[in-house]
Amino acid sequence: MTIGPITVRPDLTALRAVVGGAVHGPGDAGYATTGFNLAVTRTPCAVVDVADTDDIAAVIRFAGDAGLRVAVFATGHGGVEVGPDTVLVRTAALDVCEIDPSTRTARIGAGVRVQTVLDAAAPHGLALVCGSSTTVGVVGFLTGGGIGPLVRSLGSSAGYVRSVRVVTGDGTVTDASAEVNPELFWGLRGGKATLGIITEVVVDLLPISEIYGGAVYFDGAEASGLLRAWRDWAADLPREAGTSVALMRLPEMPGVPPALAGRLTVAVRFAAVGDHGAAQRLLAPMRAAATPLLDAIGPLPYAAIGAIHADPAVPMPVHEGTTLLRDVSDGTIDAIVGAAGPRSASQLIVVELRQLGGAFADEQKVRSAFGHRDAAFNLHAVGVLAPPPGPDHGSADGVEPVSSTTAHLLAAVRPWSTGTSLANFNASADPAVIRTCYDEDTYAWLAALAARLDPRGVLHTGQVVR
Ligand SMILES: Cc1cc2nc3c(=O)[nH]c(=O)nc-3n(C[C@H](O)[C@H](O)[C@H](O)COP(=O)(O)OP(=O)(O)OC[C@H]3O[C@@H](n4cnc5c(N)ncnc54)[C@H](O)[C@@H]3O)c2cc1C
Structure with a gap:
């Protein structure tokens, strides 16, 4: 494969050595990444079924060193094309879904779909503020703000996020909330994967049965x-x-x-x-x-x-x-x-x-x-x-x-x-389309944060502000 004038052949043996999850190259049985939208073509140089947060950090550092990019896949409901200059991180194994009725919160991994949380919260009389489709991934939905049938009553779902664990484009694992890394917290809720790959979120639940x-x-x-x-x-x-x-x-x-x-x-x-x-x-x-x-x-x-x-x-x-x-x-x-x-x-x-x-x-x-x-x-x-x-x-x-x-x-x-x-x-990698999703200040600030947190542009692929 070629990036600019340089031909990059990712060393999958070296990648396998730094991650715990399975690494699939083109032709391997586990490589096929079928998501909700079958019209989206994905031809990454490798697919990694990440086992944990550290795996995502390792993939991002590996890709940065190799001149590659990294994209994230949960369910493919909002998928965009992925090319051979990209390692695709698949988050299905990040499946934590814990309801804490005492704090009325849920801790939700990046691989969890909305219906899983609804079913886990219902016995406690609690509700996740969600969208119309309950088969989408919670985290992917939240990174786009998230509107649902009750948006006029409850507002956007991103407003219920308490904290986020994320790996930024420089491979750093960090937490973000209103108090901790507030700029990052601002940009993760609405900025899709521009500022990092989220590994889990803690969200407020509402007492609605x-x-x-x-x-x-x-x-x-x-x-x-x-x-x-x-x-x-x-x-x-x-x-x-x-x-x-x-x-x-x-x-x-x-x-x-x-x-x-x-x-x-x-x-x-x-x-x-x-x-x-x-x-x-x-x-x-x-x-x-x-x-x-x-x-x-x-x-x-x-x-x-x-x-x-x-x-x-x-x-x-x-x-x-x-x-x-x-x-x-x-x-x-x-x-x-x-x-x-x-x-x-x-x-x-x-x-x-x-x-x-x-x-x-x-x-x-x-x-x-x-x-x-x-x-x-x-x-x-x-x-x-x-x-x-x-x-x-x-x-x-x-x-x-x-x-x-x-x-x-x-x-x-x-x-x-x-x-x-x-x-x-509006899932699209087209910069002109992505531009329509933000006002001028928000777009500029997301781009500035991305430049700071991802100096090698590892996440500059797919539906992200560049
Ligand atoms: C039938 C249908 C109904 C829908 N209804 C609604 C609705 O009512 N309201 C609404 O707001 N949206 C709705 N959507 C859009 C949906 O919320 C988005 O497509 C969302 O991105 C899906 O996330 P996913 O992880 O399931 O999909 P994926 O295709 O796996 O991911 C899509 C994108 O989400 C981001 N993302 C996913 N995981 C991570 C992660 N771990 N870290 C950072 N970024 C991540 C990335 O940008 C990724 O490219 C609907 C989509 C469909 C197909």
Whole structure:
């Protein structure tokens, strides 16, 4: 492999000598790294199943000495391409998940998925403030700030992080919190892997056992009126409640209710904390906006919060597009319906609008690099590339219609776009895309911290501020 004019051949025997976990080179049985998004191609020069924090430090030092880069992989939900100049650190073995009911905290390793924590916390009546998908990795989710169905009530998940253990780009193991290394703590919450590879976090849990939530699905033929009704209804919701709306084209497959499969539907998702009767009354006007195909909203154990969006858990090749919106006007709705509604040729499986505001927009108690809190809505589109490619290879098939519909959609809503995006919804190694995830000061400060903590640029790969 070549980096600039120099050919680098990593000495895997030397790498194996400094780490306790398994090291896999291309062609080895353990090398294949299949994540959630099968369209992402990964061809690292080595994959290391790190056994502990010291392994990560050793990999980073080894890579720095060898002129290589290091990227991190947990579940592949937010994966970006990894090239042969990079050693890929796989964190699955960092699986600590300890609930401390006395302090209402959880200690969570970098390899742990959200559902594991939800299930461990539920018997104590405690809840992790999480996103819509419970199969994502907790740590990867938190590095992007993290918004979920209750973001208007509880704020972003990164606000609940108490402390972080991290290996910075110079191979140093360090802890960070509001009191210890506050600059690093600021940048780890929102800056993705720019400032280091996190090995574990301690987060605050909330005493929530049950919420009122779920989704009600309507016929997609009524998309235009339903989006208008949703926008008007959502505008008056108190911060105890949150909502999103999605145009969905779900395939006929196991797990998809027949009433929703193979057609365009409009899903109104709803989540509320507090009194269930009050939540039911808040929801009533939206429930009555049209005749539902399926109404699956009611009291919901918190650990089942993933049912609200019912995000797919099986790996698939996806193409995504996103932008934050300052407003959803009639024009915005016409643009969305024109690009992805009933009379469009859209193949996108989901085009969703998440309402922000409420606690999302509040001043943070401990500031972080997670920004753009003045945005009113998050628009996110997902298309599946078909036919599915093999586990390690992206496929060009299906890219053109899905990516051109996504581009058409984003162009159509540009008048209402802030021109910015949330890092968790915009996995990309493209510096221009990464730039949209931060305001100017945040971007500059992340870059300055990275230069200080990672002088050899070992982590300068993937979705990081350079
Ligand atoms: C179906 C689906 C639903 C989603 N829903 C939401 C949602 O509701 N809200 C939301 O905010 N996001 C959501 N996301 C985005 C998701 O939170 C991000 O993609 C997140 O990065 C996933 O982390 P991961 O570790 O699971 O994935 P990976 O692809 O393994 O990692 C993605 C990135 O996270 C960072 N990362 C992972 N581990 C570490 C580590 N140990 N140290 C430092 N950085 C690390 C790195 O930048 C890495 O490239 C969703 C994604 C999908 C596919």
